[in-house]
């Protein structure tokens with residue numbers, strides 16, 4: 001362990017919650033170098049929907065490498081990119097009646113958000129973006145301006161500009177009519193706010209504490225954006241690619257965003273890749289106006305293409321819905337009865353168990369997650385003060401594996417609560 005502490009920056013994070021040296025991984029398990037098998041309920045923060053080293057995907061990668069497939073080609077046309085684009089268009093976009101152009105902004109989620117903001121400002125010739133309290137959109141300055149967490153914002157060292165936060169319907173604002181409030185802000189010439197270029201929303205706030213918004217709220221947000229000529233951006237970086245039981249998280253609301261950001265699991269097996277989906281009429285980019293060296297990760301194209309096969313072959317969206325029913329049933333029967341102040345919420349295979357009413361400091365949830373790790377389960381926390389235990393397994397998880405992880409959460413919570 002010493003080399004990490006000696007050489008690696010203090011900024012390192014997840015390795016502090018899960019202090020082991022990992023070596024191998026397969027499916028829902030990740031193995032320490034001492035051979036300990038950890039059940040993974042974190043899935044690379046949502047980058048591993050298809051599990052670790054999904055054999056179908058890795059076989060395709062190995063075959064591509066053995067065939068001297070090109071690894072770096074800037075954003076030039078390649079067979080790997082063509083195959084992915086055809087597959088994505090024909091299997092994901094067309095069947096859903098979605099007409100989007102695809103932009104490859106750079107490898108990570110925050111790059112997709114940056115490009116969405118840049119394009120929205122360019123199209124609308126307006127400066128401001130509306131984001132929501134509790135939101136998380138990335139760490140680069142433009143995206144960080146729309147990220148609500150003061151811990152991350154304070155580290156920026158400069159003014160974070162161009163974003164106004166609207167109250168997300170949760171906590172203090174739970175029964176507040178945000179949409180009516182936003183309309184008032186847009187129409188009151190004394191509100192102090194300009195009409196924004198765009199509104200960005202996570203339909204389930206993930207880092208914010210696993211907080212889904214209801215479909216009617218999303219439809220009203222879409223209608224509000226239409227009425228005032230504002231672009232609607234859905235950030236599906238963490239909860240897209242099947243996580244909520246639909247490929248896109250907004251499908252359940254029957255809305256069509258103007259732009260969608262995707263990353264994490266779109267890369268198939270944890271390879272960096274990000275997409276910005278944009279309505280064709282917004283595509284006013286001039287060649288190379290938004291450029292970058294790593295906008296064509298060829299291995300990620302191969303993996304992403306193969307991952308769409310897995311999604312179809314294994315009927316993964318149906319599997320997620322069935323697994324969700326099992327998960328909810330287990331939590332309701334075994335974890336909620338531990339204390340009436342424990343609550344839970346989520347969608348598909350992203351669920352949060354909220355201990356904030358028991359301990360708003362987050363210490364208790366921290367103890368539970370630590371104990372889970374001792375019992376070989378990897379589980380993270382999110383929300384204000386990290387009070388919410390975040391269940392985010394690979395989507396390919398079996399009912400048996402799900403049960404095993406839930407039993408570890410239950411026994412750890414019991415121990416920490418002294419039950």
Ligand SMILES: Cc1ncc(COP(=O)(O)O)c(C=O)c1O
Nearest residue numbers: 108109110136137138235237238
């Ligand atoms: C909703 C959302 N948007 C953006 C990001 C940023 O993605 P990345 O960490 O790949 O830059 C994340 C990362 O967790 C996210 O959850």
